[in-house]
Amino acid sequence: MRILRKRHGGVVVASVLALALSGAPAAWAADQDPPPRVANGLAKTPPMGWNSWNKFACTIDEQTVRRMADAMASNGMKDAGYQYVVIDDCWHGPRDAGGFITYDAKRFPSGIKALSDYVHAKGLKFGIYSDAGRLTCGGRPGSQGHEFQDAKTYADWGVDYLKYDWCSTGTRNAEEAYTLMADALRETGRDIVFSMCEWGTAKPWLWADKVGNLWRTTGDITDKWDGKHGYSLGVLPILDANEPLHPFAGPGHWNDPDMLEVGNGGLTDTEYRAHFSLWALMAAPLIAGNDIANMDEATRAILLNTDVIAVNQDPLGVQGRRVRDDGDLEVWSKPLADGGRAVILFNRGAAPQTIAVNWTELGYPASLKAEVRDLWARTSLGKMKERFAAPVASHGVVMVTVKP
Numbered sequence: 223m224r225i226l227r228k229r230h231g232g233v234v235v236a237s238v239l240a241l242a243l244s245g246a247p248a249a250w251a252a253d254q255d256p257p258p259r260v261a262n263g264l265a266k267t268p269p270m271g272w273n274s275w276n277k278f279a280c281t282i283d284e285q286t287v288r289r290m291a292d293a294m295a296s297n298g299m300k301d302a303g304y305q306y307v308v309i310d311d312c313w314h315g316p317r318d319a320g321g322f323i324t325y326d327a328k329r330f331p332s333g334i335k336a337l338s339d340y341v342h343a344k345g346l347k348f349g350i351y352s353d354a355g356r357l358t359c360g361g362r363p364g365s366q367g368h369e370f371q372d373a374k375t376y377a378d379w380g381v382d383y384l385k386y387d388w389c390s391t392g393t394r395n396a397e398e399a400y401t402l403m404a405d406a407l408r409e410t411g412r413d414i415v416f417s418m419c420e421w422g423t424a425k426p427w428l429w430a431d432k433v434g435n436l437w438r439t440t441g442d443i444t445d446k447w448d449g450k451h452g453y454s455l456g457v458l459p460i461l462d463a464n465e466p467l468h469p470f471a472g473p474g475h476w477n478d479p480d481m482l483e484v485g486n487g488g489l490t491d492t493e494y495r496a497h498f499s500l501w502a503l504m505a506a507p508l509i510a511g512n513d514i515a516n517m518d519e520a521t522r523a524i525l526l527n528t529d530v531i532a533v534n535q536d537p538l539g540v541q542g543r544r545v546r547d548d549g550d551l552e553v554w555s556k557p558l559a560d561g562g563r564a565v566i567l568f569n570r571g572a573a574p575q576t577i578a579v580n581w582t583e584l585g586y587p588a589s590l591k592a593e594v595r596d597l598w599a600r601t602s603l604g605k606m607k608e609r610f611a612a613p614v615a616s617h618g619v620v621m622v623t624v625k626p
């Protein structure tokens with residue numbers, strides 16, 4: 223049996239998986255934890271990078287990808303930790319006579335290997351996209367029946383990250399399908415982060431930590447604050463679906479509430495700051511989804527806030543969670559490796575409101591003196607006891623660290 227460890231705030235979430243049935247060695251005493259189940263030892267902190275889909279969808283081509291790599295390497299993003307340049311759907315050509323996948327020679331005339339070399343020469347890593355079904359969501363050839371061939375092709379091209387989607391899978395079993403591709407990737411001997419895009423349908427948080435490094439927990443994000451828009455969801459419903467899954471995330475295996483919309487124009491800067499802050503605190507992958515070669519100052523200041531990024535990349539690797547829900551007013555907390563907490567005061571309401579957090583809600587004694595730093599004002603607020611309170615804009619956050 224596997225019991226997930228007691229987490230911050232005294233909440234015990236026990237996910238009991240029948241490891242006995244899955245062939246785990248029988249040598250542990252009953253009071254011992256089983257050895258950790260790891261996929262491949264990669265992504266010890268949430269992956270950071272850029273992906274083509276949210277902004278470019280199927281209009282992606284090699285020039286655009288090169289421009290994004292140039293931008294990431296020179297605009298501060300690389301120094302801030304962004305690393306993976308990932309082409310999403312629609313790079314594919316047909317399969318050749320031997321069944322190997324080719325690329326769209328109109329959009330990628332130099333070929334995927336040359337593009338990967340270009341990205342690597344910038345000191346960055348290269349990612350690509352496929353699908354566990356016969357066709358990708360954009361109708362290009364999927365990997366079903368070609369898993370080992372495709373993994374070999376990706377490794378030959380120098381791929382460091384694979385996003386693997388779930389369209390056209392019919393009655394396939396998700397765990398089986400993702401495990402098959404994970405085996406194929408492992409067989410190549412190359413380190414390839416495995417991003418599973420199954421939308422949460424088969425509850426991947428219950429089984430995917432031994433298969434890959436991140437799994438989507440919801441349908442697709444769209445550049446809107448709230449609501450459902452066709453198959454896509456605004457920021458708030460994704461946030462609320464991803465939050466309760468916090469016990470299942472940890473180093474090497476992350477809940478993925480989908481890529482960032484920061485900078486795509488559908489939200490206010492205040493809302494984008496909230497989106498970025500909450501994703502960072504949930505230890506979500508920070509995959510920019512905008513045109514990073516053409517960012518205004520506000521967008522740049524959000525994506526390049528290294529204080530907020532440090533919370534996301536904290537080596538303890540705990541997904542933060544909501545510790546208080548007063549309707550429109552919420553307090554979120556994430557324990558950090560140094561014993562501190564990252565805290566978000568979040569106002570969903572239509573008017574500005576003051577929100578307070580008590581130390582006891584963070585698992586600290588009220589008498590504790592702790593240093594409070596405002597991560598958006600980027601200033602220290604000094605030592606405080608008992609509580610911290612601040613006015614919070616409508617749809618906004620105040621994000622601080624509280625360090626004893």
Ligand code: GLA
Pocket residue numbers: 275310311358359360387419441442
């Ligand atoms: C699905 C995925 C998206 C994107 C598209 C591409 O909808 O969830 O993230 O990869 O397919 O077609």
